[in-house]
Amino acid sequence: MNTAVDISAGRLFQAAPDLPVLVAPPRARGRIATFARRHPTILLGGTLLLIIALLALLAPWLGTVDPQAVTPSRRIRAPSETNWFGTDGLGRDVYSRVIYGARTSLLVGLVVAAIATTAGVVIGVVSGFVRWLDPVIMRVIDGLMAIPSVLIAIALLGVVSGSTMSVVLAIALAEFPRVARLVRGVVLSLREQPYVSAAIACGSSTSKIMARHILPNAIDPIIVQATYIGASAIITEAILSFIGVGTPPTVPSWGNIMAEGRALWQVKPYIVFFPSIFLCLTVLSVNLLGDGLRDLLDPRASKRI
Numbered sequence: 001m002n003t004a005v006d007i008s009a010g011r012l013f014q015a016a017p018d019l020p021v022l023v024a025p026p027r028a029r030g031r032i033a034t035f036a037r038r039h040p041t042i043l044l045g046g047t048l049l050l051i052i053a054l055l056a057l058l059a060p061w062l063g064t065v066d067p068q069a070v071t072p073s074r075r076i077r078a079p080s081e082t083n084w085f086g087t088d089g090l091g092r093d094v095y096s097r098v099i100y101g102a103r104t105s106l107l108v109g110l111v112v113a114a115i116a117t118t119a120g121v122v123i124g125v126v127s128g129f130v131r132w133l134d135p136v137i138m139r140v141i142d143g144l145m146a147i148p149s150v151l152i153a154i155a156l157l158g159v160v161s162g163s164t165m166s167v168v169l170a171i172a173l174a175e176f177p178r179v180a181r182l183v184r185g186v187v188l189s190l191r192e193q194p195y196v197s198a199a200i201a202c203g204s205s206t207s208k209i210m211a212r213h214i215l216p217n218a219i220d221p222i223i224v225q226a227t228y229i230g231a232s233a234i235i236t237e238a239i240l241s242f243i244g245v246g247t248p249p250t251v252p253s254w255g256n257i258m259a260e261g262r263a264l265w266q267v268k269p270y271i272v273f274f275p276s277i278f279l280c281l282t283v284l285s286v287n288l289l290g291d292g293l294r295d296l297l298d299p300r301a302s303k304r305i
Contacts, residue, residue, distance in 0.1 A: 042296065044237025045288025052282050056102035063096035067252045085274045088260055098275050101253040105282060108168055112233035115172040117226045123211050125218075127180065128187025138184070141177045148278055149174035149232070150239055164247050167240060171233050182225050186218040202256045218299040227290030231283045238279055254279045258298045 047208070055062060066085070071091035079086045085094035127137040144152070152174040160166045190196060191214070197208050240246030241255025242262075249256055254275040261271025 006112065038185035040292075041288045042292030045285045045290075045292060048281055048285035052102055052278070053106060055099055055150045056106050059096075059099045059103060059113060063093075063099050063272050065093045065096050067092065067096040067100045067144060069093070076264065076266075079270060085268050086162065086268070088257070088271050090262065092259065094271055094274060097252045098254070098278055100255060100274060102278060102282070103255045104164065104253045105237060105253055105279070108164070108237045109234040109282075109286070110173070111168050112172045112175060113226045115168070116176040117179050117222060119172070119176040119224060121183050121215070121218075123176070124180040124183025125214060128184040129191055129210060129214065131287040134184070137180075139140055141180055144174075144177045145181070149235055151248060153236060153240055154243075154245055155297075157240065164251060167237055167246050171236050171240075172244065173230060174236070175229050179222070179225055179229065184222060186221055187214055190214050190217055219264055224290055227286055227293065231286040231290070234279070234283055234286070 014279040049172065066084075069092060071087070074083070074087050074091040076089060077083055077087040077091075083093050083095065085098060088094055088097075123137060123141075124235045127134045127141075149171070153170040156170040156173065157166060160170075193213075196209060196213050199213055206213075237246055237253070239257035240256070240260045241253045244259065246255055247253045265272055
């Protein structure tokens with residue numbers, strides 16, 4: 001503490017102690033720039049996915065005409081100022097159909113990811129923690145995983161009537177075994193941890209141990225796997241619609257649009273080109289987001305925010 005002299009009063013007084021200099025926290029813009037520099041895949045994938053999601057949400061305002069409006073006098077028109085992506089064989093505006101098709105693809109991907117992840121988590125946790133059920137559940141899961149997911153979906157859609165919900169359920173049934181096997185492997189390693197043994201020794205119930213000790217520590221790989229399930233569901237829906245067993249023709253879908261334009265591919269390639277570009281960009285954005293989340297949530301990563 002410093003001592004000074006008050007000349008006017010002729011006495012000594014103590015100056016205020018030196019205070020530490022407060023450093024202002026970094027600005028939010030700087031944090032975003034740092035995050036983007038360290039995790040560019042999350043930034044790129046998230047930005048692309050956000051743009052496509054906004055296009056889907058704003059489709060009623062961004063679409064030029066009704067995607068189902070048939071205009072025979074404007075059949076197979078090349079891209080122009082009136083029809084940005086041209087028209088198909090029935091005179092429907094391809095641009096409007098592509099924008100509305102984003103709704104179908106994103107909805108299918110999101111709902112399938114939610115259903116498949118939820119079912120896979122429940123089955124995987126039970127299989128990994130309840131030892132006597134593990135062999136039975138895993139043999140069923142192995143049998144489902146031995147069949148390609150597209151074939152399972154085709155077989156199920158051949159039994160039930162074609163609708164968007166039936167497509168979602170068929171794809172979810174084909175995708176949930178991947179989540180179940182992943183969660184089961186994580187649970188097998190977590191149940192041997194000391195804190196789980198301590199919880200068992202304290203008399204905690206199985207459901208309480210799963211909810212408090214198992215699931216919170218398995219959430220990171222589950223989130224990453226859910227993104228891959230969503231991307232796979234979008235591709236599978238496009239395949240099913242392309243071969244005619246997916247969403248009904250009355251529902252705009254990228255697979256439907258490409259299927260309707262394949263007969264004119266050599267003379268009017270734009271009918272297939274534009275929906276395929278949107279499909280590729282959507283799947284790429286979801287995969288980039290999943291890769292970025294995997295690197296961010298990986299505890300072994302050397303660089304963390």
